[in-house]
Amino acid sequence: MTDMRTAFIDTTTALLDEDPRTALVLADISASQFASAGHRHPDRVLNVGIREQLMIGVAGGLALTGLRPIAHSYATFLVDRAYEQIKLDLDHQGVGAVLVSIGASYDGSAEGRTHQSPGDVALFDSLGDGWTVRVPGHPDEVAPLLRNAATSDDPVYLRLSEQRNAEAYPDATGLRVLRRGLTNAPLVVAVGPMLDPTLAATEGMDVTVAYTHTPRPLDTPGLRALANTDVVLVEPYLAGTSSALVSRALADVPHRLLALGVGQTDLRRYGDPADHARWHGLDADGLRRSISAFLGSVGG
Amino acid sequence: MTTTLPTDSSARLPGLIRRLTGDEKHAPSAHSTVDVLQVLYDRVLRVTPDTADDPERNRFLLSKGHGPAAYYAVLAAHGFIPDAWLDDLAGTESRLGHHPDRLLVPGVEIGSGSLGHGLGLAVGTALGLRAQGLLNPRVYVLLGDAELDEGSNHEAIAYAGATSLDSLTAVVVDNSSASHGWAGGIASRFTVNGWTADTVDGRNHEALYAALTGGRPRHPHLVVARIESKG
Numbered sequence: 001m002t003d004m005r006t007a008f009i010d011t012t013t014a015l016l017d018e019d020p021r022t023a024l025v026l027a028d029i030s031a032s033q034f035a036s037a038g039h040r041h042p043d044r045v046l047n048v049g050i051r052e053q054l055m056i057g058v059a060g061g062l063a064l065t066g067l068r069p070i071a072h073s074y075a076t077f078l079v080d081r082a083y084e085q086i087k088l089d090l091d092h093q094g095v096g097a098v099l100v101s102i103g104a105s106y107d108g109s110a111e112g113r114t115h116q117s118p119g120d121v122a123l124f125d126s127l128g129d130g131w132t133v134r135v136p137g138h139p140d141e142v143a144p145l146l147r148n149a150a151t152s153d154d155p156v157y158l159r160l161s162e163q164r165n166a167e168a169y170p171d172a173t174g175l176r177v178l179r180r181g182l183t184n185a186p187l188v189v190a191v192g193p194m195l196d197p198t199l200a201a202t203e204g205m206d207v208t209v210a211y212t213h214t215p216r217p218l219d220t221p222g223l224r225a226l227a228n229t230d231v232v233l234v235e236p237y238l239a240g241t242s243s244a245l246v247s248r249a250l251a252d253v254p255h256r257l258l259a260l261g262v263g264q265t266d267l268r269r270y271g272d273p274a275d276h277a278r279w280h281g282l283d284a285d286g287l288r289r290s291i292s293a294f295l296g297s298v299g300g
Numbered sequence: 301m302t303t304t305l306p307t308d309s310s311a312r313l314p315g316l317i318r319r320l321t322g323d324e325k326h327a328p329s330a331h332s333t334v335d336v337l338q339v340l341y342d343r344v345l346r347v348t349p350d351t352a353d354d355p356e357r358n359r360f361l362l363s364k365g366h367g368p369a370a371y372y373a374v375l376a377a378h379g380f381i382p383d384a385w386l387d388d389l390a391g392t393e394s395r396l397g398h399h400p401d402r403l404l405v406p407g408v409e410i411g412s413g414s415l416g417h418g419l420g421l422a423v424g425t426a427l428g429l430r431a432q433g434l435l436n437p438r439v440y441v442l443l444g445d446a447e448l449d450e451g452s453n454h455e456a457i458a459y460a461g462a463t464s465l466d467s468l469t470a471v472v473v474d475n476s477s478a479s480h481g482w483a484g485g486i487a488s489r490f491t492v493n494g495w496t497a498d499t500v501d502g503r504n505h506e507a508l509y510a511a512l513t514g515g516r517p518r519h520p521h522l523v524v525a526r527i528e529s530k531g
Contacts, residue, residue, distance in 0.1 A: 043431035051455035054420045061424020092411050
């Protein structure tokens with residue numbers, strides 16, 4: 001079965017063949033997988049070497065001439081390292097690009113902190129509200145989201161992961177209800193690959209579970225329609241990244257919010273992603289403990 | 301393709317620059333660029349207010365966004381912006397700030413100010429033009445010698461040379477303001493990466509013109525314009 005990275009490579013290769021506006025900028029990561037596309041389109045497949053600042057600067061320049069650049073690397077190099085280039089070479093110039101990352105949060109568990117970027121979505125939030133952030137939960141969601149991004153000129157961040165759900169929901173740009181609780185049931189919002197552990201964690205609980213692969217812009221009308229008093233966020237990046245948006249959306253409604261996600265602390269441990277999910281309380285057992293405690297705490 | 305006949309803005313520039321009174325902090329850097337800008341806009345660049353959005357225009361990117369008084373004055377002298385805009389630099393309603401914003405100022409190709417961004421954008425612009433078969437426009441980018449301290453420039457210098465990006469001309473105005481200098485010279489950083497380079501008197505318009513119109517096929521080109529020390 002194909003993974004998200006392969007879906008990205010296949011779709012981008014097709015876009016380069018189909019649309020002369022598409023250009024790809026790489027910083028060595030995934031360069032070999034685009035070798036044949038590069039032979040066909042040497043002027044639009046650009047590997048700048050291990051130079052991430054230049055990768056985003058080049059993307060900005062390409063966009064200034066009317067092309068639609070796609071830039072790609074590990075999240076920590078693409079976003080964290082080149083943050084000021086994203087801010088100035090794209091946003092401040094008034095141009096967009098499609099930034100496609102791999103290595104989400106603790107996918108690179110064995111590589112350690114240097115290859116991890118749980119704060120990437122929060123960094124886009126710091127740039128204002130212009131960025132669309134896509135966090136697919138299944139490889140089959142990648143192609144439609146990437147094709148949609150390629151047709152616009154807007155800034156889009158596509159955050160790919162090795163973690164995945166069993167089912168794809170390509171239409172879940174807004175909150176899509178996958179399990180509906182009884183009247184006034186608590187709302188649990190799962191983003192991207194957090195869906196399956198969330199469904200497992202809430203099995204047998206009277207909650208409504210809604211899924212989205214698009215945390216920015218967050219579907220706040222959907223949130224208002226579905227939310228009752230208790231809201232739980234389950235995000236695959238820094239815990240609390242969407243708390244401010246939820247609080248703003250529900251500012252005039254009495255509510256309680258539990259925001260789950262990756263912890264702030266560098267654990268300085270290796271292991272595999274499942275270990276990190278457990279250590280951050282994001283496996284089904286950990287989620288169930290946190291959600292049960294939160295919901296059970298009503299009225300003491 | 302539209303071409304621009306050589307003009308001479310010498311008579312108007314001093315008066316226009318004097319109208320920009322709010323930028324004393326960056327005054328030395330403003331005056332450091334005036335000769336290069338004048339030669340570029342008077343004699344080299346094929347771009348006018350009428351062709352400011354033409355895909356075939358030459359691009360000029362001011363990377364060193366500090367002290368843009370001379371830049372604004374040259375844009376006014378060539379009709380890109382009204383002279384009156386010069387009287388309210390960085391005012392509450394002004395479109396002209398201490399660092400230029402491309403979304404506010406006609407004719408400005410990039411917003412700049414944070415150092416080390418223009419050369420990467422220029423490389424991307426040159427690549428984007430080439431990918432669309434636009435082989436006539438040149439891309440000029442102006443930097444300062446101290447700006448070269450930023451490592452991002454060196455990513456762009458190496459890559460532009462390695463890929464023979466011959467539609468690119470970088471101009472480094474050298475007023476010896478880099479804190480640790482450039483042992484071995486500025487040009488060597490570029491030429492070792494495959495650029496051609498001319499180092500000229502940055503106040504000599506004929507020398508600047510010759511250098512700015514120089515270069516060889518399959519090599520990006522550098523002009524080092526040496527001027528008096530910032531002092």
